[in-house]
Amino acid sequence: MTAAGVLTLGLASGLAGFTQGFGGFGSTLVALPLLGMVFGMRAAVPLGCLMALTLNVFLATRHRSHVRRPALLLLLAAALPGMALGAALIGHLPEALLKSLLGAALLLLAGQSLRTGLPATPAGTGWAAAAGFVSGCLGMCIGVNGPPVIAWTARQPWPREALKATLTTYFLLAGIGIVGTQALSGLVTRPVLGLYAAALAPLLGGLWAGEFCCGKLDDQTFRRIVLLLVGAMGALLLCQAGAGLLAR
Structure with a gap:
């Protein structure tokens, strides 16, 4: 991966984590345009969906008691x-x-x-x-x-905890179906999984920062x-x- 690719992946995943952690939605909104410019949409779409699914697993688990x-x-x-x-x-x-x-x-x-x-x-x-x-x-x-x-x-x-919990649980369940369909269609390839592994650290760091700011x-x-x-x-x-x- 080139230096530009590393920087783009870190920026896109960090912004995705922050946005989702703050509002409970929007990770793909900020990540896909950046990822698509460097890696192409065929890789960016399943990568963005994997990142969103990961974020929603964390958020839905953490806020599960507030789900409406x-x-x-x-x-x-x-x-x-x-x-x-x-x-x-x-x-x-x-x-x-x-x-x-x-x-x-x-x-x-x-x-x-x-x-x-x-x-x-x-x-x-x-x-x-x-x-x-x-x-x-x-x-x-x-x-x-x-x-x-x-x-x-x-x-x-609703209080923000209920709003975030309900949204993230909805998107988690929908995301399981989306990622499963993409995997069966051959879109979740080894290179995509490699990019996903490299994105995890900034993704989770952004998630923590978004939740921290939301709490203020x-x-x-x-x-x-x-x-x-x-x-x-x-x-x-x-x-x-x-x-x-x-x-x-």
Whole structure:
């Protein structure tokens, strides 16, 4: 591995660990663009998924007592039919259109929530089912399953421990299926596993730093930062959609 590769791997894995440790999500959001530039997306995608799975194992185990189990089960149950629909729609809906709509919705939600705060009545089980369904559908169609679930949990009046625990457990269970599918498809190769082993130290160091910084914030400040991250995800999706259209 070149010096540039070592530096990129350390930076990407450290940022991934910090982001996930702080907010409970977002590791692949920051890691994949950096990893893809140096190692190519065929290696970056399974590597990013392995790193996210590792982070979620640690976080879900540590915060397991705070998981909101009824909400988690509802999200998972709703995601299954969404996955079935997504599998049927693959190739029939433009990826750029789906990313544009999702990105715009996330920006609007984050902007409104930052301006008005939490609603008097939190988004209920119907919205949870919708978030899980859309998450499963988008995960199959465009490989992006997190934003709808993150957006729903961010609107709940939960303490940060419950928000992080529920998100990380959801992504842990989803990640097991994703990594398993990638392994069966031959994407988790020996070079990918070598990169993963080299990334573990900065990944776990970033995780510790993110959890440490999160513990220094009050719940209101933490929620505002989570909403800013949701808005950043929306902006990134819009940029990806625009880049896809320009590349045609």
